[in-house]
Amino acid sequence: MVVSPYSDTELAAEFERARALLLADKAREAAALFDRLVRLSPDGEVAPPSLFNSGLAHEALGDRALGAERYREVLRRFPDHAVARGARFRLARAAAALERWPELVEVARALLALEDLSVLEAVEARGALALGLVEQDLVDEAARHVALARDLIEAHRLGESGKPPLELAQVSFALGEVRRRRSEAITFVPVPANFGEALERRCQGLLDAQSAYTEAMRSLDAHWSAMAGYRIGRLYQQLHRDVMQVPPPRSADTPRKKQLFEGAMRLRYRVLLEKGQKMLAGTVGLGERTGEASSWVLRARDAQREIELALADEQAALAKLPFTEAELSAALDALKGEAPRKP
Known part of the structure; x- marks a missing residue:
């Protein structure tokens, strides 16, 4: 049993102070204070939101791995708390950035099992699942989830004007990955019976993949743009x-x-x-x-x-x-x- 030297009122005041630090872009001080609150009151009311906000603060400091660890702890210890939903989405984003593809698939499937997803949340979950699958060479299954995500995007006319929502970038990148893998499956040794036709299909696949990666860049997010730019160069x-x-x-x-x-x-x-x-x-x-x-x-x-x-x-x-x-x-x-x- 952990006995806190602070009352619930004092812990709540400390939580608000940490939250103010986070909102003021003082992530290092905020992270330290949120982590301290979890140690002081591991099962108290401030523990779940402190864990979640600690994850946000550590991500802001550039430590996605530690942020992901905090989100996992939220889901393990407080799966029914209100912050668990946000923790699951943040964990999916961290898993994608950290290239932890099996975990990304697991988290994305859990997201899709939720019954009250908004359209953008459903698009994000489908895109995450598709990306995790395609990076594990499950190209056909990934293509199916990309298609379902794109159906939602088209039905709700998302991203048609101005900068598209960030959730669409993941779908476009996953589509680029599907097209890239299918294109690069066309090789030239041994030389195909109709080399010219095979080369044309390979080049068209390259251009189709490039188009999808370029669409991901429209989000103007540096991380997705870097991923897409690297892939196009490698194509x-x-x-x-x-x-x-x-x-x-x-x-x-x-x-x-x-x-x-x-x-x-x-x-x-x-x-x-x-x-x-x-x-x-x-x-x-x-x-x-x-x-x-x-x-x-x-x-x-x-x-x-x-x-x-x-x-x-x-x-x-x-x-x-x-x-x-x-x-x-x-x-x-x-x-x-x-x-x-x-x-």
Whole structure:
């Protein structure tokens, strides 16, 4: 038994003081005071809201993991308290940010089991469930929940004018993930019977995924924008990697023809690296402007360096070939079935 040296009235006054600190953006002082209140009165009236507000304060300090721990404690100890509902939504958001996909699925399913969800809450829960599923390679099930969320969005005309609600960003990002995974399932080794058609489907899938990620950016939230920007940059980088694995055709039966094929491919698909580099540079710049320092910005910075090295390698490889760029352009025309251009 914990015996508090304070009366209920004094504890309530301390809670209000902590709440005022939190509202005044003094998260560190507020977090310490809320945590102290939970220790002083672990089963008292101030304990559930103190735990919840402690989670908010720790998140404001950038410690999402500790914030998530507080929300879990609310749900474990006070599942029927009024703050439990908010704790469940905050835990879902923290799990998504921390990339704890199994937990995100579990929390999202619990949210969908609630009977009094508003439209935006239902959209958020469906988006969270879809994201947790797709990141665990359950693409078809994720696509189903994305579709249900989008049906709600369209039926209620959410986000049609101005900045869309933040809840829509997660749905758009999950849609981008579904489209990305389906697109990248189309590979080119062994070479498909109809390479041109397969490449067209892969590229269309890339553009569809990019469209969904771009829609997520409309929320103007730095975290979702960083996630989406990184994914778009990687889309182009991965397509370049896959397409450059295509072996020379049978008609390239001499060393010279093989070199010509290699050079034409490098020249043609270098633009994919350039597009990816541009998007990743924008994502890194976003992190610097907004202070967003999540793992997604760090990944974008690493991928940007990878692309810079890849572009340098491409340039060096082209320089070693015994052809001018004009000759390689003519070879490109031949690959596309067009009449070669004159140098």
